[in-house]
Amino acid sequence: MYKSIVIGTGPAGLTAAIYLARANLNPLVIEGLQPGGQLTTTTEVENFPGFPEGILGPDLMDNMRKQAERFGAEFKSAWVESVDFSQRPFKVKVDGQGVLEAESVIISTGASAKYLGIPGEQENVGRGVSTCATCDGFFFRGKKIIVVGGGDSAMEEAGFLTRFASNVTLVHRREELRASKIMQDRAKENSKISWALGRTPLEVVIGETGMKGLLARNNETGNEELIEADGVFVAIGHTPNTAFLGGQITTDANGYIVVRPGTTETNIPGVFACGDVQDTRYRQAISAAGSGCMAAMDAEKYLEGTMVHDWSETLDK
Structure with missing residues (x-):
């Protein structure tokens, strides 16, 4: 007892x-x-x-x-x-x-x-892959960052990361976002945020010197493309x-x-x-x-x- x-x-x-x-x-x-x-x-x-x-x-x-x-x-x-x-x-x-x-x-x-479940993700958590912008954003000053997600959390994380990053690319598998309109509008008004919608993440790509970016499939064309970045933040809940x-x-x-x-x-x-x-x-x-x-x-x-x-x-x- x-x-x-x-x-x-x-x-x-x-x-x-x-x-x-x-x-x-x-x-x-x-x-x-x-x-x-x-x-x-x-x-x-x-x-x-x-x-x-x-x-x-x-x-x-x-x-x-x-x-x-x-x-x-x-x-x-x-x-x-x-x-x-x-x-x-x-x-x-x-x-x-x-x-x-x-x-x-x-x-x-x-x-x-929640993680994407793609190659290169789990083994690089803490080494370029993160799920917490508040925790790790500081380490990406002046660098390119990818945020994966389409909800309010992803919009919030992307906005926060623009305080540090030179550019934040928001990747979402659908063309439409789940985020509330006000959160979408704030993100779209932020000049540091670029968009890669309709892309399905396939792999976190690591090179000899570190993170290269995120390999994603363009759902419209079916082509695979590398979205270059120094860090990948997963914001899917x-x-x-x-x-x-x-x-x-x-x-x-x-x-x-x-x-x-x-x-x-x-x-x-x-x-x-x-x-x-x-x-x-x-x-x-x-x-x-x-x-x-x-x-x-x-x-x-x-x-x-x-x-x-x-x-x-x-x-x-």
Whole structure:
């Protein structure tokens, strides 16, 4: 029986673990398939406070893990298959390791960026391929960038990247965009944005000296063409990692966990959510870490019996 189980080890989960451990709650942290979360695929992190020279993503996550361990957090390398939140203690079924029980659970499983699934993409994430303009745009000052996508996120990413890039080419497989009219208009009014619509991405092309660009098929002519660029940003959305919850936690239409505004409380008292799994707006390491602190403090109040309100009915509506 654990007082608290943290599912996920990105900035949110590790920060929650640090706070819980310092409160002598000896949390168990389940690491999942990608310990450290998305930051482990990032090279240089320059926007996390406290590191004026920047820090490698894997190093930042390793430091946070060591900090949690220092205060008594226990880590388990495993995959959560399912949960049972129907009664207390809560049950967490772990792949190959049976069922664990806890008085409280913090969900910090994040959201996985959607990828194109083309050659040259996955192996070059962090080396020219990115899914986060805010994280990596700075590294492409004065360079040519491709943004793949046709929704509001792609328009926003393209606009942001024009602050750094000499040119941004927006690639979309259809001639029509899914983005709202206002976002399309803003992008079309930006002189640094060029358009390659009706192009299907085929391969991220890497040369001897680095990124060459994106090989795409012109859907009208059927010809393949190389769109030259120094970086490729994939902006086709994210998928929150909530399938294992089996519908027991209230989510929005896209699967993101709904929390009571200003807290990390879910529809089930004693179950909390933090980080990208409940954040559809910011999706930054520092905001995830902040929500991890909130989740730990909310869980501590719950375990102490000082959490006054049951917001489950509000969230169910």
